Amino acid sequence: MPEMTISFLGTGSGTSTNSAHTAIVYDCDDGTRLLVDASSGNSVARAGFELGIPVESIDTVLLSHHHFDHMSGLVYVQQARAQARPDAPPLDVYLTEECLKWTNQLCSCNPSIGEANQDGVTNVAGRQVVRWHVVEPGQEISLGPTTTAVCFPADHIASAVGWRVDSDGMGVVFSADTRFNPELIKASQGARLLIHEAFRTDEEKEHAAGRGHSTSGDAGRSADQAGVGELILTHLDTGFSREPQPLIDDAKKHFSGPIRAVRDLDQVDISSP
Secondary structure (H helix, E strand, C coil): CCEEEEEEEECECCCCCCCCECEEEEEECCCCEEEECCCCCCHHHHHHHHHCCCHHHCCEEECCCCCHHHHCCHHHHHHHHHHHCCCCCCEEEEECHHHHHHHHHHHHCCCCEEEECCCEEEECCCCEEEEEEECCCCCCEECCCCEEEEEEECCCCCCCEEEEEEECCEEEEECCCCCCCHHHHHHCCCCCEEEEECCECHHHHHHHHHCCCCEHHHHHHHHHHHCCCCEEEECECHHHHHCCHHHHHHHHCCCCCCEEECCCCCEEEEECC
């Protein structure tokens, strides 16, 4: 029976003041470890340390888009990893062409970086420390013996994507930042778990959509229409991360399966039914 442990290193929205920004680790039972989004600052290293996930154990990153709260921590991940494992192979980062443009600019601001280009990043000694993999929606990539991933368009900013990861036939979908998104529903069909952002309840639907985000009601509708086994709410704004029950209640109006809202350092174990 396939199993996966999902560790939430950061669960806050971009304006959250009491939670770290988005970063999730998937530990698949074929030994594949994935970092999905890289938060900001040193959040990945700090939360990873608390959960026994050292930053140097991360070799593969999936990025959803180039907003600072999802990718600006990548520089720290690379630097801390390189310090702990000087001979490690390059960090493999999967991202869209537009996201690559912005991450290269971010990396170029680091004085330890020699060059950032279309292929990857080298340090000042000329050694490659990051390897970019530009992906297109619908393109399946192999990440482990039984683990694959495919991205799909998100409705947030240009080139933003969500990710579906399948390991030994068990699917986990991350919505990324998005408004209500038919592409997500299509990509989530039959998934074991949907991890979906929930910026507001349906009472503030227009406000959420105006910011390029979803409500918890949107998350519930998506989970129901996709027929997923379970729904997790994340990317919570400050008030809701303190008291998420209104989000859960909102999602329950549309989805009858298990629903939970996560906080930083939460870990979830899932397996096939």
